[in-house]
Amino acid sequence: xxxxxxxxxxxxxxxxxxxxxxVSPVLGRFSLFGAKASSSPLELTEAEAAPTYDAEEQxxxxxxxxxxxxxxxxxxxxxxxxxxxxxxxxxxxGSGFVLDKAGHVLTNFHVVEGAxxxxxxxxxxxxxxxxxxxxxxxxxxxxxLQIDAPNLQPVTLADSTDLAVGQKVYAIGNPFGLxxxxxxxxxxxxxSIRNADGTPIEDAIQTDAAINPGNSGxxxxxxxxxxxxxxxxxxSNGADQSSGxxxxxxxxxxxxxxxxxxxxxxxKRPSLGIxxxxxxxxxxxxxxxxxxxxxxxxxxxxxxxxxxxxxxxGKQQAYVGNTPIMLGGDLIIAIDGxxxxxxxxxxxxxxxxxxGDTISVTFLRGRKQITLKLILGExxxxxx
Numbered sequence: 001x002x003x004x005x006x007x008x009x010x011x012x013x014x015x016x017x018x019x020x021x022x023v024s025p026v027l028g029r030f031s032l033f034g035a036k037a038s039s040s041p042l043e044l045t046e047a048e049a050a051p052t053y054d055a056e057e058q059x060x061x062x063x064x065x066x067x068x069x070x071x072x073x074x075x076x077x078x079x080x081x082x083x084x085x086x087x088x089x090x091x092x093x094g095s096g097f098v099l100d101k102a103g104h105v106l107t108n109f110h111v112v113e114g115a116x117x118x119x120x121x122x123x124x125x126x127x128x129x130x131x132x133x134x135x136x137x138x139x140x141x142x143x144x145l146q147i148d149a150p151n152l153q154p155v156t157l158a159d160s161t162d163l164a165v166g167q168k169v170y171a172i173g174n175p176f177g178l179x180x181x182x183x184x185x186x187x188x189x190x191x192s193i194r195n196a197d198g199t200p201i202e203d204a205i206q207t208d209a210a211i212n213p214g215n216s217g218x219x220x221x222x223x224x225x226x227x228x229x230x231x232x233x234x235x236s237n238g239a240d241q242s243s244g245x246x247x248x249x250x251x252x253x254x255x256x257x258x259x260x261x262x263x264x265x266x267x268k269r270p271s272l273g274i275x276x277x278x279x280x281x282x283x284x285x286x287x288x289x290x291x292x293x294x295x296x297x298x299x300x301x302x303x304x305x306x307x308x309x310x311x312x313x314g315k316q317q318a319y320v321g322n323t324p325i326m327l328g329g330d331l332i333i334a335i336d337g338x339x340x341x342x343x344x345x346x347x348x349x350x351x352x353x354x355x356g357d358t359i360s361v362t363f364l365r366g367r368k369q370i371t372l373k374l375i376l377g378e379x380x381x382x383x384x
Contacts, residue, residue, distance in 0.1 A: 273304020
């Protein structure tokens with residue numbers, strides 16, 4: 001019995017040796033377990049030279065390399081109360097860009113709003129610097145910071161007056177904290193929109209270049225790598241991420257306020273010094289006005305530009321639905337020759353001026369059309 005077992009083991013071992021030593025080499029392409037094996041070496045086809053880029057790719061790469069050193073990552077820290085009424089730090093992130101070698105950095109106001117425990121700026125070389133707030137402008141959602149850092153590379157600012165729908169744009173920033181990210185698209189539209197707090201952004205640049213949380217405050221660039229806007233908000237799909245519609249503040253708006261931010265730490269926003277109400281054709285017909293559009297002055301503020309120039313507010317109260325309005329005031333129809341149909345038109349014109357500038361105002365008093373000169377005051381709590 002034991003001899004049989006020994007003979008069986010010898011046969012099994014011998015059979016295994018024969019198969020591995022003789023059958024596999026003969027069959028060539030088959031292994032012991034039936035899997036295919038190759039009888040020829042693996043040959044890969046590789047490029048014979050370094051990759052070449054077409055003109056468009058070269059421009060994309062050139063813009064990225066040139067502008068990236070000017071784009072910064074901004075981290076703001078705020079102390080907030082937790083569930084147990086203890087204070088805990090809370091951090092927010094955004095982007096910004098260097099304006100000059102003195103270390104001025106432009107970003108969004110909402111990126112640094114409420115930062116009571118410091119603002120840190122990280123350059124593309126990963127060096128970090130504490131920033132001080134030079135000035136803020138909540139109305140335009142802008143903030144000017146400054147850092148003390150060597151060898152800074154400023155951006156080049158373009159003129160955003162004649163932007164065209166369809167032109168290429170690039171966004172560089174730090175979406176979701178992913179620093180140094182560039183996306184590309186076109187200008188989809190130029191339109192007036194309202195910020196999250198309801199304040200208007202006139203001539204906002206709408207783009208399909210991917211903009212996500214963390215891009216706020218970063219530059220929107222043209223095909224020459226010049227800044228045409230400041231990325232500020234997205235049309236969210238509810239998941240707090242890009243839905244393919246982003247908006248940027250035109251850089252000319254920022255240019256108009258930078259001098260005030262540097263000099264005063266705030267914007268001395270110009271104002272007519274009035275409370276106003278937009279009039280359309282239906283209301284104009286009901287009120288018996290001689291124009292079917294314009295801005296009706298509800299009230300002139302004491303000491304304001306309108307009062308000094310002799311404009312009149314309303315004296316008779318009426319209602320549009322449940323909204324009270326004052327009738328009998330002057331109806332503004334143009335400023336500096338530009339048609340005015342609502343308070344947003346006035347706000348857009350104010351963005352082109354500073355307090356102390358002289359403008360011409362055309363209005364109707366009854367059926368009489370009057371044009372006079374007015375010296376703009378500084379904005380207070382008014383809507384125009």
